[in-house]
Amino acid sequence: MAFFDDQIIERVQQATDIVAVVQDFVQLKRAGRNFKACCPFHKEKTPSFVVSPDRQTYHCFGCSVGGDVVDFLMRIDGLNFVEAIRQLAGQANIELPEATPEQAKGASRREKLFGIYELAQRFFRAHFSDVNSGKQAREYMAGRQFSPEILEEFGVGFAPASKHLLYDGLRKKGISEEDILASGVATRSQYGNIIDQFRGRVMFPISNAQGKIIGFGGRVMNDDLPKYINSPESDVFKKRQELYALHIAKRHIDRDDPYFIIVEGYLDVMRLHAAGIRNAVATLGTALTEDHARLIKRYVKEIVLVFDGDKAGENAALRGLEVFLTEDVSVKVVAMPSGFDPDDFVRDNGGDAFRELIKTSEDIFSFKLKLLMKRHNHREARGLLTITTEMVSMLAMIPNAVLVDRYVKQLSVVLGVDEQSIQLELAKVHDKLSGRFKAQEPEEDAPTTSLIKNPFQAEYAIISLIAEDETLALQAREVLSGSDFLSNEVAEVYDRIQARYGEGRSVSVRVLLHDPRIVADREIGQTLKSYLSSNIYAHLSLAEKSKALAHCIQQLRLKQRQCRADEIRRKIKEAEFQGDHGKVAELVREFQELTRLQHS
Ligand SMILES: [Zn+2]
Numbered sequence: 101m102a103f104f105d106d107q108i109i110e111r112v113q114q115a116t117d118i119v120a121v122v123q124d125f126v127q128l129k130r131a132g133r134n135f136k137a138c139c140p141f142h143k144e145k146t147p148s149f150v151v152s153p154d155r156q157t158y159h160c161f162g163c164s165v166g167g168d169v170v171d172f173l174m175r176i177d178g179l180n181f182v183e184a185i186r187q188l189a190g191q192a193n194i195e196l197p198e199a200t201p202e203q204a205k206g207a208s209r210r211e212k213l214f215g216i217y218e219l220a221q222r223f224f225r226a227h228f229s230d231v232n233s234g235k236q237a238r239e240y241m242a243g244r245q246f247s248p249e250i251l252e253e254f255g256v257g258f259a260p261a262s263k264h265l266l267y268d269g270l271r272k273k274g275i276s277e278e279d280i281l282a283s284g285v286a287t288r289s290q291y292g293n294i295i296d297q298f299r300g301r302v303m304f305p306i307s308n309a310q311g312k313i314i315g316f317g318g319r320v321m322n323d324d325l326p327k328y329i330n331s332p333e334s335d336v337f338k339k340r341q342e343l344y345a346l347h348i349a350k351r352h353i354d355r356d357d358p359y360f361i362i363v364e365g366y367l368d369v370m371r372l373h374a375a376g377i378r379n380a381v382a383t384l385g386t387a388l389t390e391d392h393a394r395l396i397k398r399y400v401k402e403i404v405l406v407f408d409g410d411k412a413g414e415n416a417a418l419r420g421l422e423v424f425l426t427e428d429v430s431v432k433v434v435a436m437p438s439g440f441d442p443d444d445f446v447r448d449n450g451g452d453a454f455r456e457l458i459k460t461s462e463d464i465f466s467f468k469l470k471l472l473m474k475r476h477n478h479r480e481a482r483g484l485l486t487i488t489t490e491m492v493s494m495l496a497m498i499p500n501a502v503l504v505d506r507y508v509k510q511l512s513v514v515l516g517v518d519e520q521s522i523q524l525e526l527a528k529v530h531d532k533l534s535g536r537f538k539a540q541e542p543e544e545d546a547p548t549t550s551l552i553k554n555p556f557q558a559e560y561a562i563i564s565l566i567a568e569d570e571t572l573a574l575q576a577r578e579v580l581s582g583s584d585f586l587s588n589e590v591a592e593v594y595d596r597i598q599a600r601y602g603e604g605r606s607v608s609v610r611v612l613l614h615d616p617r618i619v620a621d622r623e624i625g626q627t628l629k630s631y632l633s634s635n636i637y638a639h640l641s642l643a644e645k646s647k648a649l650a651h652c653i654q655q656l657r658l659k660q661r662q663c664r665a666d667e668i669r670r671k672i673k674e675a676e677f678q679g680d681h682g683k684v685a686e687l688v689r690e691f692q693e694l695t696r697l698q699h700s
Pocket of ligand 1: 140160
């Protein structure tokens with residue numbers, strides 16, 4: 101995150117107009133000083149998404165997302181902070197310095213690889229279109245009933261059978277042998293000479309979420325083996341972190357029903373997209389991973405996993421799915437009818453039949469329960485134990501308490517086991533898990549931790565007030581320091597703003613929204629950004645704002661005392677438990693003092 105310093109970020113911001121950037125994604129209409137549109141982040145009929153050119157922020161009064169242009173790009177395009185800054189800097193022709201030579205080397209290496217894949221893609225596409233060279237490949241794909249439009253959208257190409265045509269072409273363009281080998285489009289053969297990696301294959305470019313090509317898959321057109329060859333992993337291609345066609349699917353998410361369908365192959369994805377099922381993506385020959393879960397979470401909160409209807413398929417489908425539950429992405433699964441993959445199925449039965457199939461998907465919990473009940477007899481003690489143990493360990497992964505409760509009820513009904521006993525088992529697993537967590541990372545006092553997770557509203561309000569006006573910042577500084585805040589994250593932002601004013605620099609919502617520390621903690625960052633971009637105090641006079649600030653500070657003090665009181669209560673209990681009467685008396689005095697203050 102410490103990739104760019106404040107000054108660079110400010111330069112990029114100053115050179116960027118949020119209106120122009122947002123306009124690429126949504127149709128804006130002028131409304132007074134601002135612009136309005138229907139929100140791209142939630143479904144709505146009347147526009148509540150507002151872009152302010154003065155403040156260079158956006159805010160949706162429907163779903164209360166908001167922030168500056170960098171946030172907007174991060175949210176709509178699934179970029180991370182550094183990627184968003186890079187993109188804006190590129191558009192504004194600002195050169196970004198690299199923090200260290202190491203990073204510079206890494207970045208330019210990545211750029212080189214992207215360049216090679218771009219050239220290789222042009223080569224494969226040219227051969228696919230070539231009257232003679234690409235004839236067989238075109239006929240093969242047409243025979244599989246793929247239209248020229250879908251082939252073009254997915255950039256399907258052809259690698260001719262010659263040994264080193266691509267390699268020679270790249271060398272002629274001045275690319276070094278080392279870089280070509282690093283890209284994996286050519287490889288050193290066992291005899292020591294360099295040959296193209298893909299020969300005589302139909303080519304499927306693999307892009308990352310931003311649409312940059314990062315590798316290829318190549319398929320034979322006969323029964324030769326291996327049927328598929330993929331690019332080796334490189335600095336820009338990690339199979340466990342990428343999903344095929346995500347860059348296309350992410351632009352077709354249905355805001356009424358946002359989810360991704362996950363299948364296994366290039367052709368499956370292309371077939372589904374061709375049938376208008378545009379939210380399909382594929383894994384690249386690996387099981388689903390934690391990285392996938394995080395990637396997917398940027399766009400949707402639900403996936404439907406489609407797998408082969410045999411036992412191996414079932415097992416593969418279940419592997420690694422817990423991590424999605426931990427990330428709070430809900431998982432549904434559906435088996436293909438035996439002998440079909442999505443490609444054949446849709447070709448034979450049409451897209452609507454597949455849509456119907458998707459409707460029959462089951463959530464992973466019910467699916468796993470059924471599977472276990474098929475494999476173990478729940479009327480026997482041993483079978484029942486196996487089933488409950490497995491199901492409870494799955495439940496323990498789900499952070500959403502409401503969901504867990506529902507599943508516990510379901511489990512209790514299906515297995516004929518008392519709900520409370522299931523809760524008890526679940527508590528045991530939770531204890532074990534949290535015990536492991538504590539051993540790794542000693543936690544501070546519990547009350548503080550829970551507050552850090554859920555900072556107090558007044559704290560946000562204080563930040564948005566002092567970010568508006570230096571007079572207010574001075575007013576706050578006289579009575580409030582960072583250590584008064586209950587949330588460490590918000591406290592840091594507070595200190596940072598005060599320090600900035602202290603150095604005689606200006607503060608603005610724009611600058612603040614870029615504070616890397618705000619970006620660092622997602623949940624807190626989002627709330628704070630929502631406060632800042634909503635501009636809730638805009639209509640107040642300075643005197644009124646000053647009153648509002650005083651009120652917020654008072655609220656914060658009150659909350660502080662409450663927290664302190666809770667802490668003392670807890671310590672009293674501890675001291676009582678340990679029989680330390682002196683300590684108890686001391687704490688009680690402190691408690692009384694505190695309550696006296698509170699009521700004065
Ligand atoms: Zn919205």
